[in-house]
Amino acid sequence: MPECAHLPRPLRLADTLSRSLQDWVKQGRLAEGDRLPTEKQLCERFGVSRAVVREAIARLQADGYVETRQGLGAFVAAGAGVSRFRIDRPDGMAAGEGLREVFELRQLMESGIAELAAARRTDGDLSLLRDLLTQMEIALAERQQASELDDAFHRAIAAATGNPLVARFMEFMGAQIHGSRVPTWDAQGHQRGLAAAAHEEHLAMYRAIAAGDASAARRAAAGHLQAAAERLGLVSVDREPGTDRRRA
Amino acid sequence: MPECAHLPRPLRLADTLSRSLQDWVKQGRLAEGDRLPTEKQLCERFGVSRAVVREAIARLQADGYVETRQGLGAFVAAGAGVSRFRIDRPDGMAAGEGLREVFELRQLMESGIAELAAARRTDGDLSLLRDLLTQMEIALAERQQASELDDAFHRAIAAATGNPLVARFMEFMGAQIHGSRVPTWDAQGHQRGLAAAAHEEHLAMYRAIAAGDASAARRAAAGHLQAAAERLGLVSVDREPGTDRRRA
DNA sequence: GCTTATCTGCTTGTCTGACAACTTGGCGCA
DNA sequence: TGCGCCAAGTTGTCAGACAAGCAGATAAGC
Numbered sequence: 001m002p003e004c005a006h007l008p009r010p011l012r013l014a015d016t017l018s019r020s021l022q023d024w025v026k027q028g029r030l031a032e033g034d035r036l037p038t039e040k041q042l043c044e045r046f047g048v049s050r051a052v053v054r055e056a057i058a059r060l061q062a063d064g065y066v067e068t069r070q071g072l073g074a075f076v077a078a079g080a081g082v083s084r085f086r087i088d089r090p091d092g093m094a095a096g097e098g099l100r101e102v103f104e105l106r107q108l109m110e111s112g113i114a115e116l117a118a119a120r121r122t123d124g125d126l127s128l129l130r131d132l133l134t135q136m137e138i139a140l141a142e143r144q145q146a147s148e149l150d151d152a153f154h155r156a157i158a159a160a161t162g163n164p165l166v167a168r169f170m171e172f173m174g175a176q177i178h179g180s181r182v183p184t185w186d187a188q189g190h191q192r193g194l195a196a197a198a199h200e201e202h203l204a205m206y207r208a209i210a211a212g213d214a215s216a217a218r219r220a221a222a223g224h225l226q227a228a229a230e231r232l233g234l235v236s237v238d239r240e241p242g243t244d245r246r247r248a
Numbered sequence: 249m250p251e252c253a254h255l256p257r258p259l260r261l262a263d264t265l266s267r268s269l270q271d272w273v274k275q276g277r278l279a280e281g282d283r284l285p286t287e288k289q290l291c292e293r294f295g296v297s298r299a300v301v302r303e304a305i306a307r308l309q310a311d312g313y314v315e316t317r318q319g320l321g322a323f324v325a326a327g328a329g330v331s332r333f334r335i336d337r338p339d340g341m342a343a344g345e346g347l348r349e350v351f352e353l354r355q356l357m358e359s360g361i362a363e364l365a366a367a368r369r370t371d372g373d374l375s376l377l378r379d380l381l382t383q384m385e386i387a388l389a390e391r392q393q394a395s396e397l398d399d400a401f402h403r404a405i406a407a408a409t410g411n412p413l414v415a416r417f418m419e420f421m422g423a424q425i426h427g428s429r430v431p432t433w434d435a436q437g438h439q440r441g442l443a444a445a446a447h448e449e450h451l452a453m454y455r456a457i458a459a460g461d462a463s464a465a466r467r468a469a470a471g472h473l474q475a476a477a478e479r480l481g482l483v484s485v486d487r488e489p490g491t492d493r494r495r496a
Numbered sequence: 497g498c499t500t501a502t503c504t505g506c507t508t509g510t511c512t513g514a515c516a517a518c519t520t521g522g523c524g525c526a
Numbered sequence: 527t528g529c530g531c532c533a534a535g536t537t538g539t540c541a542g543a544c545a546a547g548c549a550g551a552t553a554a555g556c
Contacts, residue, residue, distance in 0.1 A: 009317070009547095012509070014306060038536060049511040051299065054538085058262060058303040062310035069257070070537045071518030082423035084332040087413065101413040108364060108414070112356025165335065165349040166356075175330035257518095260538070286507060297540040302509085318508045319547030 013048050014055035020046070021056065022065055025080050036066060036074040087176045100234040102177060107225035110154065113170065114205055114221035117160035118214040125160035129206050132156060133199075140199055143190040147181035153202055157209065157221075180232060194231050201227055261296050262303035268294070269304065273313055273328050284314060284322040335424045348482040350425060355473035358402065361418065362453055362469035365408035366462040373408035377454050380404060381447075388447055391438040395429035401450055405457065405469075428480060442479050449475055 060066040064083030068074045139146035151174040158170030201224035208216035308314040312331030316322045387394035399422045406418030449472035456464035
């Protein structure tokens, strides 16, 4: 994308229509298995051409909301809306879902991943982790940005579980929280010791995994994620069991 | 969808083209930020009409693979392919990703969720869990299908974490493994004691969560997932640390 | 000579019309 | 009653036209 693409462009008609139809499903106006209005009806109702309708439906298909049958119609798909998991961007974050929630999900996932990695890692896995740690150490000494190395380290741990699905999930999560790693490893992060702290936590994770100590690996990962959240100023407040919780 | 929709329909041209272009990205033929061939070029190269090209690109947009700019072209999006996490259906399961991998992901995720739920649950959460357990007990006594209740129980635990993102992820996972819960609660599952065993495990999870005992909740959830995998005949073989692993 | 405005060619976005392929229901015939 | 045919309706594809946006080249003005 060109560098000057800063201003948002107006939504295409197909995008708008796609969202409207999606809202119909979410609001229960259309239930699973229901047939959508025909293309012709949608053209008339929304005042757009058939091409726009077809593109909107193509989008809904890609998103798993509808299935089409030639000659028959378009139908709300089974499991509409839950065939993909996505984390909305911060500016479009769903109500109640902030970076804190994302880090909490990371914490419970990554502590389990580290545990499994400790049980499964190979010599090759450890070699890669060491290499990444070495590169991060150099970045630390030279005060260079190393958020990509940080991400690669976490992905390598997930790969060490030997479960491709886990690896893919970590890749997905890394992409979602990419921006949050940058401040730890920028000039200010180095200055404030954030990068050094993260590096120590990574070393602790590595040592536990290398030692094949699953529970130590879990604790190290949980500690790292907790500390990472604190570095970002995210405070996770656990409430006493039994009290009613206010959900923002 | 109609009941007689059993035979697979041939892929639409737009689907085929969408996949081809997606493969270009995955194989590195197109990198992030690269401009795709123009619509006209794609028409000529693939021998299809412009409408097919546009629908294929609409699909790719919905999937987060490309971004388009009117007058300029279509470009491979930042983070192409990792803006959504999906689990392919069993018949289209990615290489190495089977139900075993899915259950392993569930195990590490749900044990963490149960732990957090034990720390966070409210009286209202517990009341809902008890209600669901009561319904499952009735289903057990009457040998009825209760996979939906089973799913709702797990979702209620995720909701008890108070983290909407965690709740959404559990909803997503529930939809992906929907079919695997059915055999536990069908006539044969009842006959073989699978449903009764699952129910006991649910009760253990509930008790630990109700007691606010996070580590007991973690162990109960891990045990339940392990047992559920075994009920399905999925064997998770942990290899000795240090050995090279064969990844299927 | 430098800056601004205009023009041109190209590209995506939308609309329209036509035909192909599929689906279902109704009707006629054996 | 079952099978075949037909008509009407719906999605899939193709083709053409025009609108809107974009970037680069050129011309005009200072």
